[in-house]
Every structure is written in structure tokens, then in C-alpha cells.
Amino acid sequence: MYQTQKAHLAARARIIKAMGHPSRLFIIEELGRGERCVLDLTAMIGADVSTVSKHLTVLKQAGIVLDDKRGNQVFYRLRVPCILNFFGCVESVLESQRREHSELAAYCTR
Amino acid sequence: MYQTQKAHLAARARIIKAMGHPSRLFIIEELGRGERCVLDLTAMIGADVSTVSKHLTVLKQAGIVLDDKRGNQVFYRLRVPCILNFFGCVESVLESQRREHSELAAYCTR
DNA sequence: TGGCTTTTTGGCTATATTGCCAAATATGGA
DNA sequence: TCCATATTTGGCAATATAGCCAAAAAGCCA
Numbered sequence: 001m002y003q004t005q006k007a008h009l010a011a012r013a014r015i016i017k018a019m020g021h022p023s024r025l026f027i028i029e030e031l032g033r034g035e036r037c038v039l040d041l042t043a044m045i046g047a048d049v050s051t052v053s054k055h056l057t058v059l060k061q062a063g064i065v066l067d068d069k070r071g072n073q074v075f076y077r078l079r080v081p082c083i084l085n086f087f088g089c090v091e092s093v094l095e096s097q098r099r100e101h102s103e104l105a106a107y108c109t110r
Numbered sequence: 111m112y113q114t115q116k117a118h119l120a121a122r123a124r125i126i127k128a129m130g131h132p133s134r135l136f137i138i139e140e141l142g143r144g145e146r147c148v149l150d151l152t153a154m155i156g157a158d159v160s161t162v163s164k165h166l167t168v169l170k171q172a173g174i175v176l177d178d179k180r181g182n183q184v185f186y187r188l189r190v191p192c193i194l195n196f197f198g199c200v201e202s203v204l205e206s207q208r209r210e211h212s213e214l215a216a217y218c219t220r
Numbered sequence: 221t222g223g224c225t226t227t228t229t230g231g232c233t234a235t236a237t238t239g240c241c242a243a244a245t246a247t248g249g250a
Numbered sequence: 251t252c253c254a255t256a257t258t259t260g261g262c263a264a265t266a267t268a269g270c271c272a273a274a275a276a277g278c279c280a
Binding site for chain 3: 164
Binding site: 131133158160161164165168179181182183 | 276
């Protein structure tokens with residue numbers, strides 16, 4: 001196995017792993033209906049707020065969701081519409097991360 | 111959240127979780143090309159045979175792969191063609207498990 | 221039978237994940 | 251400013267996961 005292939009597999013695995021939890025899967029489905037704040041999701045899931053917040057952090061770090069702080073609340077939404085077309089979505093996430101990285105790189109040398 | 115929804119989410123999560131590892135993702139892709147025995151995969155992955163065997167067990171228990179013992183070797187293959195159409199695949203796996211369960215139930219009462 | 225190959229299992233350690241509580245942080249409003 | 255609300259962070263304990271080695275199990279062939 002090549003090193004580049006390993007890295008690619010690890011990147012995919014990171015995203016898929018982030019989806020591999022019932023509460024996070026629920027969050028993804030719910031965000032498929034529209035943006036939600038942390039307490040909304042917490043009420044639906046029925047766990048501690050801090051737990052839900054950490055799940056959201058996992059999803060954010062995997063590049064699956066985006067957050068938007070408005071006033072007191074933080075609204076989360078899907079970064080890419082993942083639910084129906086998943087493996088394509090893994091690629092979309094990776095691609096948009098690559099885009100972001102190259103934007104960042106371009107910004108730094110500007 | 112309803113109990114049935116929870117169970118459904120947990121079932122999905124189990125399958126996705128099984129895919130959330132680089133070596134297992136590699137195995138899935140490789141099996142997408144055709145059946146492979148354990149040593150074939152082990153050589154490609156470059157880990158201990160026992161490690162690869164355990165990854166295959168995880169995939170098997172998740173309903174992602176099937177095994178077929180022929181003589182000395184065990185050949186693994188995908189149970190459903192997952193790679194392109196993933197979320198549909200989650201459902202296919204679940205459905206085929208349901209089918210299997212109802213077959214089993216029918217068998218037991220026969 | 222005995223030896224070789226292939227695969228699985230048991231056991232162990234290291235590491236990661238999950239979930240809670242408590243505390244910190246941030247924001248808006250009285 | 252002070253308080254209430256919303257969210258995140260730190261810390262901890264319980265549990266799960268990953269990887270290796272050694273050993274067991276199963277099949278083939280001489």
C-alpha cells in the first residue's frame with residue numbers, strides 16, 4: 001500500500017468514523033432538515049448538553065458540519081448534503097477541505 | 111427520540127462504524143474488485159495476519175462482507191456493493207439482515 | 221501420521237471514545 | 251452591573267478498539 005493511499009484512506013476513515021455513532025447520525029439527519037442550535041438537538045437526543053456539544057465538535061472537526069454563532073446561540077448546519085449520496089460526500093468533504101487549504105495557502109502568500 | 115428510531119440509528123451506526131477504519135476501508139475497496147483471501151489482503155495491508163483477520167471479523171459481523179471457506183483458505187467478498195452508493199447500502203445491509211432474520215424465524219417455526 | 225500452510229482465537233497492553241458533572245466562557249437583557 | 255441562558259471545556263471513570271505475539275484449529279499433501 002502506498003503512503004498516499006494510506007493517507008487517503010485515513011482521511012476517509014476519519015469522516016466515516018465521525019458518522020459512526022447513533023447520536024451523530026441523528027444530528028446529521030436532523031441537520032438535513034435545516035440548521036439547529038445545540039439545545040434543540042440536546043432536547044431531541046436526550047443526553048447532557050456537554051455530550052451533544054462534544055458530538056458536534058467531532059462532526060465539525062471531521063468537516064461534516066459548520067457552525068454559525070448568532071447572539072447567544074450556535075447554529076449548526078451540514079457542510080455538504082451527505083445523507084443520500086454518502087461516498088460521493090466523503091469526496092466532497094475532502095475536496096472542500098482541499099479547497100479550503102489551498103485558499104488558506106493562497107491567503108498566506110498574498 | 112423514539113425507541114425504534116434509536117434502534118435504527120444504532121443499527122446504521124454499527125455498520126458505518128465498521129467502515130470507519132483505514133484498513134477496513136481498504137479491504138472494502140479491494141473486495142470491490144473481487145474476492146480475496148486473508149493472506150492476499152494481509153500482504154497488501156502490511157499488518158499482522160491476526161489483525162487483518164480481526165478486521166474481517168468486524169466487517170463480517172457488521173454484515174458488510176461474506177466469507178467462503180474453500181480448502182485451506184477463506185475467501186471474503188462484499189455482501190452488497192457498497193462503495194458508490196453508501197447510504198442506500200446501509201439500508202441494503204439492514205434489509206438483507208432483516209430478510210435473513212425473517213428467514214431464520216420462518217425456519218424455526220417450520 | 222507428520223509437517224506445512226492458512227486462518228482464527230486468546231491474551232495482553234496501549235490508546236481512544238463516551239458520557240457525565242462541574243466549572244468556565246460568552247451573550248443578551250433588566 | 252448582575253443575572254439568566256447557551257455553549258464549550260476540563261476532568262474523570264467506564265468501556266471499546268487496535269495491534270502484536272503465541273497458540274490453537276483446520277485443511278492439504280507427502
